[in-house]
Amino acid sequence: MKKIFLLIALTALYISTFAQFGGGSGTEEDPYRIYTKEHFEEFATENNSMNYEMYGDFSGIHLRLMNNITDTVKIMPSSNPNSDFNGSFHGGGYSINIFPNSTIFQTVFNSIGTNGYIDSLKIVGTPYHFSSLVYTNYGTISHCICDVTIIHPIAQADYRSGIANTNYGIIEHCVNLTNFTNAILPEINYWDCTVFSGICYMNVGIIKYCKNKGNVSSKEALSAGIAIYNIDNGIIEMCINSGDNQALSVDPINVMTGGIACTTEGNAIIRNCVNTGNIVFSSIFPAGGIVYGASGNVNIINCLNLGNISGYCVDNNNERGAGIIGSSNDNTANIAYCLNLNKAGASAIVDTLLNFVSINATNNYYDKQTCLSKGINNEDISGSAEGKLTTQLTGTSPELQAMLGDGWSYAEGRYPIPLGLENDSMALVAATPVYLHFENEEDYNHVDSVSKNFTVGLENNVSWEEAFGRVSFNDENVQLLSIGYEILSVKLGNYSKKINIIIVDTEVSSPEILSNNEISIYPNPASEYLNIELNQHLSDEVQIYDISGKLLISKAINSNQTQINIADLEQGMYILNVLKSDRKIASLRFVKE
Structure with missing residues (x-):
């Protein structure tokens, strides 16, 4: 009889412990419910305790956030650096207001195990010591959003990433909205943080369908829209960076930056990605619209850059940078079927630190009416990196499809879009063209010398406007009104793209006009x-x-x-x-x- 009473008491204790989460039984159909700060901190405490008799590592257990938690959450499931989470945490699209109770940089989750799963969670707040949502991911992180505001100066930390520090698993459909910057930390008289990435610091797994919308403004730092390092067999695919990046240096060795990744090495792949963010840099390492550096047997294929890449080498003040790769010093890296549509520093496709390096590049193109530099080391190379007119790079012609291959989506009235992103509004805006006047392939207007009326793309119901009134729009037709600098903006929903032009002459309709x-x-x-x-x-x-x-x-x-x-x-x-x-x-x- 005593044994029966003891069993009943233990069962009641077990049930009451779980009931503290706000209800539910922990199954997929009836997950444990989290309504309040106390519920989340209870979960965090249990995860950190590693109580394997009661919760284990939460394998097979489902938890669900039921509403936004606006009260500040200070206890995180990552407080124990040895704790793993192998359960499923469903955010439901709701947010948690975080302020880690720590004097060092900290994440919300420490490690997501191979069976762990986090989805639809948004983190907000003003943490001093935030590092990322997850420190190490072996499982899956899906549809999560980072939108924290970081206050400076902070305790010295190497890394700031929106979603994960290191990824061995899968990160998909995640978005970073956080803006990153750094400041001098008085006690060390140096910058408080020197690495910034929108999604992940180091990727060895798969990152797909992710977006970085946060801007970076830093000194003496490594920075990238998606990942700093994409190494070994890491894959980044169907990702978009729209965040602008200003990376400046006093000590030029410490600055490297790229639109999608900073460096990719080994057998890593970056494919079907888009960068629309502008990069301004000063360093001895030239920035790239897709990646700063590529070495080893990496593949960079079917990528599109629309960001303006502007920078110089601080050792000699020479203009550097490129639309796709800032520096490739290894002829085993494969750069193929990429497209650049904006100004790109010294080279339209690839810049190199060592001019004698042979580049393994195939069928890469740039729009020579919008990009004023040329292919590789500012020289066009037939079959590797060549300039084309806008009309040759838009539409569905067999010639265009033969140039860029089957990794792109083609449609009339726009540039090609990497497959997988053809329905994305941000990509559709990016692919909307300005058709500047041309007579032939050698006689044409470009963005820094516009002298003839031109037309614009109107596909997908985009709208156009100008900043300074130097042009007027009449459907797709654009009339030049006065000379000078003008900014054209094309919009689709909440997304927009800007095209800077310099009007050097106007077409006058007066019968008194003189040749x-x-x-x-x-x-x-x-x-x-x-x-x-x-x-x-x-x-x-x-x-x-x-x-x-x-x-x-x-x-x-x-x-x-x-x-x-x-x-x-x-x-x-x-x-x-x-x-x-x-x-x-x-x-x-x-x-x-």
Whole structure:
């Protein structure tokens, strides 16, 4: 009888312990319910205790967050560095407000075991010592969001990642919204954090369908949109980075950055990924729109860059960087079927630290009307890295599909999109083109020299607008109104893309417009004086603009010949407009040397 009473008492204790979670029985159909801060901290305490007689490592046990927890949660399931979680934690799309009770950098979960599963959990808050959602993942992390705000300066820590520090398992459909920066920590007189990645620090597993929307602004740091290191047999696929990255250096050795990854090595793969984030850097290591460095038997294939890559080497002030790979010093790396559509530093596709390195590149292309640098080390190489006109890189032509292969989605009115991302709004915006004017493959407008009206893509119900009123939109037709700098924006839902152009001339519809050969300017280039001959045409004013559209000189004239002193102008290209009765009748370019 005593044994029966003891068994009943233990069973009641067992049931009451689980009941503290807020109900449920721990099955997939009836998970333990977490409503409050106390419920979550109870789960955290039990996970850290590693009480294998009661909970074990939560194998086969399901827990579900039932609502947002706005009270600050301080006890995390990661407090014991030896604890694993092999259960299933379902976030339900709700959030937890975290503030780890620790003086060192900390995660929410320590280790997700091979049978562990976390999904649909959002973390928010203002933690001082946050590192990532999970420290080490061997299981699956799915549909999770990191949206914390990090306060500086913080205790010194090497890593800040949105989702995981190290991944051996699967991370899928996760999003980082956190912006990363660093600050001087007074007690060490150095930066408090020097590694930033939107999803993961080191990937040896699979990261797929993930997005980084957070920006990075750092000094002396490694940074990337998805992962710092993609190594061994790691795979990053169908991921998008839209976060901007400013990576500056005082000590140039410490700065490396890439849109998707910082470095990829071994037999790792980056495929079907898109970068739309802009990168500004100063370092001896050139940044890449997809990855900074590639070595070993890696494959970088079917990737698209639309970010503006801008930077220089601090040791010699030379412009560096590339649209796809910033540095490839190993000819075993395979770079194939990639596409770059924006300005890209020194090279459109690949920059190298060592110019004598042979690059294993096949069928990579860039839009030469939007990217002003060339293929590899700023040289086009047939079959490896070549520039094409916008019309040659859009649509569904057999020629285009033969160029980029079957790893892309093709459609009329847009650039190709890597397969797997063709229905993503962010990718659809990124693939919307501006069709600048061209006569042939050698005579064409580009974004830094627009002189003719042009058209834009309207597929997928995108909308367009301008920033400064220098152009006007009429459906797909765009008319140039005035010279200078303009920003075009294309939008689809909550997503947008900006295209910067410089208008150097406009098409004037007045019947009084003169052809440029009816007006003479000389010498060109000029150093001190610019002579203007109107050849019997009447004019009452000439104006000189810089390429940003700023009026620098205006002079009234009353004869067919005049001379303008340009000695005080900086070296560069300028626009000369000839006016009659406040109406422009001619526009010419000249160079001040």
